[in-house]
Amino acid sequence: MAQIAVIGAGMAGIGAALALQARGRDVTVIDRLWPGEGTSHGNAGLIQAEAAEP
Numbered sequence: 324m325a326q327i328a329v330i331g332a333g334m335a336g337i338g339a340a341l342a343l344q345a346r347g348r349d350v351t352v353i354d355r356l357w358p359g360e361g362t363s364h365g366n367a368g369l370i371q372a373e374a375a376e377p
Contacts, residue, residue, distance in 0.1 A: 326351060332358040 329340045332354035340350045352358070
């Protein structure tokens with residue numbers, strides 16, 4: 324099975340990696356920061372709407 328690399332450990336990257344792992348894929352997450360440290364305000368707004376400006 325092919326290995327998949329996800330670039331970015333923000334909300335979208337970790338979510339994609341977890342979804343791929345749930346489907347049996349071998350996933351490596353690559354980021355210069357620790358997971359979640361580079362999360363954008365736009366992606367965080369999906370979880371906490373009052374934290375994001377329209």
